[in-house]
Amino acid sequence: MNPLLEVNGLTMRFGGLLAVNNVALSLNEKEVVSVIGPNGAGKTTVFNCLTGFYKPTAGQILYRGEALQGLAGHQIARKGIVRTFQHVRLFKDMSVIENLLVAQHRHLNTNFLAGLLKTPAFKKSESDALAFAEYWLDKVDLKEFANRKAGNLAYGQQRRLEIARCMVTRPEILMLDEPAAGLNPKETDDLDKLIIDLRDNESVSVLLIEHDMKLVMGISDRIYVVNQGCPLANGKPEDIRNNPEVIKAYLGEF
Amino acid sequence: MKKLNLSGALISTVTFMLLAGWLLGIRMEPSSSGLKLALADEQHLKWLFIGMAAVFLSQLLHPIIFGNRKAKASSKKFSFKLPSPEQNPKAYRLVVSFALAAAIVWPFMVSRGSVDLATLTLIYVMLGLGLNVVVGLAGLLDLGYVGFYAVGAYTYALLSADGFGFWMCLPIAGAMAALFGFLLGFPVLRLRGDYLAIVTLGFGEIIRLLLNNLTHLTGGPNGISSIPKPTLFGLEFNRRLKGEGFDTFHNFFGISYNSQYKVIFLYLMALLLVVLTVIVINRLLRMPIGRAWEALREDEIACRSLGLNPTVVKLTAFTIGAGFAGFAGSFFAARQGFISPESFTFIESAIILAIVVLGGMGSQVGVILAAIIMTVLPEMAREFNEYRMLMFGLMMVFMMVWRPQGLLPMSRPHIELKEEAKA
Ligand SMILES: Nc1ncnc2c1ncn2[C@@H]1O[C@H](COP(=O)(O)OP(=O)(O)OP(=O)(O)O)[C@@H](O)[C@H]1O
Numbered sequence: 057m058n059p060l061l062e063v064n065g066l067t068m069r070f071g072g073l074l075a076v077n078n079v080a081l082s083l084n085e086k087e088v089v090s091v092i093g094p095n096g097a098g099k100t101t102v103f104n105c106l107t108g109f110y111k112p113t114a115g116q117i118l119y120r121g122e123a124l125q126g127l128a129g130h131q132i133a134r135k136g137i138v139r140t141f142q143h144v145r146l147f148k149d150m151s152v153i154e155n156l157l158v159a160q161h162r163h164l165n166t167n168f169l170a171g172l173l174k175t176p177a178f179k180k181s182e183s184d185a186l187a188f189a190e191y192w193l194d195k196v197d198l199k200e201f202a203n204r205k206a207g208n209l210a211y212g213q214q215r216r217l218e219i220a221r222c223m224v225t226r227p228e229i230l231m232l233d234e235p236a237a238g239l240n241p242k243e244t245d246d247l248d249k250l251i252i253d254l255r256d257n258e259s260v261s262v263l264l265i266e267h268d269m270k271l272v273m274g275i276s277d278r279i280y281v282v283n284q285g286c287p288l289a290n291g292k293p294e295d296i297r298n299n300p301e302v303i304k305a306y307l308g309e310f
Numbered sequence: 311m312k313k314l315n316l317s318g319a320l321i322s323t324v325t326f327m328l329l330a331g332w333l334l335g336i337r338m339e340p341s342s343s344g345l346k347l348a349l350a351d352e353q354h355l356k357w358l359f360i361g362m363a364a365v366f367l368s369q370l371l372h373p374i375i376f377g378n379r380k381a382k383a384s385s386k387k388f389s390f391k392l393p394s395p396e397q398n399p400k401a402y403r404l405v406v407s408f409a410l411a412a413a414i415v416w417p418f419m420v421s422r423g424s425v426d427l428a429t430l431t432l433i434y435v436m437l438g439l440g441l442n443v444v445v446g447l448a449g450l451l452d453l454g455y456v457g458f459y460a461v462g463a464y465t466y467a468l469l470s471a472d473g474f475g476f477w478m479c480l481p482i483a484g485a486m487a488a489l490f491g492f493l494l495g496f497p498v499l500r501l502r503g504d505y506l507a508i509v510t511l512g513f514g515e516i517i518r519l520l521l522n523n524l525t526h527l528t529g530g531p532n533g534i535s536s537i538p539k540p541t542l543f544g545l546e547f548n549r550r551l552k553g554e555g556f557d558t559f560h561n562f563f564g565i566s567y568n569s570q571y572k573v574i575f576l577y578l579m580a581l582l583l584v585v586l587t588v589i590v591i592n593r594l595l596r597m598p599i600g601r602a603w604e605a606l607r608e609d610e611i612a613c614r615s616l617g618l619n620p621t622v623v624k625l626t627a628f629t630i631g632a633g634f635a636g637f638a639g640s641f642f643a644a645r646q647g648f649i650s651p652e653s654f655t656f657i658e659s660a661i662i663l664a665i666v667v668l669g670g671m672g673s674q675v676g677v678i679l680a681a682i683i684m685t686v687l688p689e690m691a692r693e694f695n696e697y698r699m700l701m702f703g704l705m706m707v708f709m710m711v712w713r714p715q716g717l718l719p720m721s722r723p724h725i726e727l728k729e730e731a732k733a
């Protein structure tokens with residue numbers, strides 16, 4: 057079976073700094089794959105290259121056999137690859153539900169006249185979007201806050217909203233950059249369940265950056281380890297856990 | 311006990327002295343060897359010292375006065391709210407109908423001058439609402455908005471000279487201004503924040519300079535005069551038939567001529583245009599494009615990560631905003647009967663921007679309120695006309711201190727979920 061996403065020789069250079077050096081990874085359908093590594097290893101930079109926010113210096117990114125490198129960020133998102141950010145990036149002054157409506161922009165009826173005249177087709181598309189947003193609000197347990205300003209939510213809720221906002225774009229690949237950072241243990245548990253639910257019931261593939269090893273080891277199908285921009289190891293969680301090099305560079309002795 | 315702000319007060323006073331001292335404290339006197347600097351006369355020095363004392367005292371007492379105020383403001387949130395259409399449709403409709411009825415009846419009861427002023431106010435309302443789309447909603451600081459206003463005005467003035475009627479020209483003027491917005495938007499919208507502001511400022515000036523120098527087309531600094539007034543289905547409001555109309559208003563209805571009719575007619579037309587503008591922008595706000603504008607203002611990177619093309623979203627805001635300026639411009643030309651590049655200087659852009667900021671970015675009612683304040687206040691305080699810009703500046707400073715969010719900040723449209731509605 058061909059992988060959904062295949063990355064080869066990805067390299068990103070900032071002046072003299074080689075932030076990402078020859079990284080390769082692949083992601084199959086309905087898989088959770090994690091990228092781990094010490095701070096400053098270049099994990100977020102890999103994400104930025106994959107989602108078109110940086111233009112990689114070299115390398116190939118194939119999504120269903122189609123080359124993505126060089127496409128703009130919004131074009132890649134439209135193909136079904138969306139991400140969250142290490143620092144939450146919600147539309148803070150807009151309500152929770154509006155955040156989810158904006159994300160569905162390209163699935164909506166954006167015809168100017170249809171909107172001005174409130175044609176039946178327009179109303180239908182808006183109410184469909186609302187229903188879909190509601191479905192996801194329910195899933196991330198934020199329904200009662202639908203009309204609250206996104207910026208006023210608690211931190212954990214903001215993180216969940218960010219995931220929901222990605223999901224309403226109907227993605228195939230969801231990329232999460234440290235989704236558990238700043239969450240309490242209960243919230244981390246919920247996040248664990250949510251990601252498994254996304255993979256099993258919503259059939260998205262998840263690419264995950266995370267420092268919480270319990271979470272990573274528990275849900276990952278495969279793990280890639282990056283260190284100082286270079287790939288260090290990859291494999292199943294148990295292989296990674298026992299890999300002496302990974303222990304030395306990142307995990308430390310338990 | 312709040313601490314007095316002594317060092318801050320001293321610094322401010324010295325700064326003030328350095329800045330104002332040049333203007334007030336020193337005088338140039340002709341002498342045998344040319345010009346000679348001399349200390350200003352007593353009157354000016356007195357003013358200088360009063361100014362310094364005022365700056366010193368206000369800075370010194372600032373923490374005492376404003377410290378408490380801030381604490382109060384944060385403990386008690388601003389509670390006055392207009393009923394929103396979704397939450398309380400009945401109250402909303404009632405308020406709107408009353409306001410509209412009052413606005414329609416009002417001109418028949420007041421003097422000609424008041425109606426005229428109100429018409430001018432309505433033009434600014436239209437401009438404010440249009441710029442609000444660009445600045446308040448999409449977050450693009452546009453300092454050259456007056457350029458599109460000028461395009462609209464000149465489009466009507468030039469077309470009407472070729473015999474086109476007002477109602478025909480209105481959409482053309484809007485479209486023309488929108489086209490300009492689109493063309494100018496293309497290269498500049500890659501820029502961000504301050505850079506965008508500077509480039510748009512430049513474009514506004516370029517348009518004005520073009521109008522000044524394309525003499526064969528625009529009449530240059532002399533402008534274009536005797537632009538025909540709009541007609542009511544072909545009825546003119548002049549004493550005698552002048553233009554394309556088939557009859558005059560008073561003759562058609564068999565009443566005696568009264569110049570008041572024309573003024574009221576223009577007012578009602580401006581009101582109609584404003585109401586249309588409000589309705590359209592209200593719809594836009596609840597459409598995907600309106601939400602995309604705001605999302606863009608909030609976070610452009612997040613927008614891109616969700617598949618929104620920032621350039622397209624910005625361009626629509628810029629174009630639509632420019633279109634409204636075009637409508638306002640063509641009406642302005644029709645009302646005035648005469649336009650020249652003088653009417654479209656940077657200060658107009660600044661006033662329109664001030665209206666948006668004063669009203670509360672994104673808020674329509676706020677913008678309307680601010681437009682009224684900005685046009686009516688200077689009229690009421692005519693004696694202080696020379697200090698108009700000074701008062702304008704003071705008002706902006708006080709607004710920034712007291713209510714940086716504007717008079718009536720925008721409230722979010724409430725969106726009802728289906729199950730909530732049932733429950
Ligand atoms: N735009 C940029 N310009 C210059 N250097 C950058 C840029 N972005 C990232 N870097 C550098 O690239 C390196 C990798 O950063 P990156 O953010 O990818 O690390 P990370 O693995 O995500 O770390 P963390 O776990 O702390 O999030 C760092 O040294 C960082 O300073």
Ligand SMILES: [Mg+2]
Pocket residue numbers: 099100101142
């Ligand atoms: Mg990172």
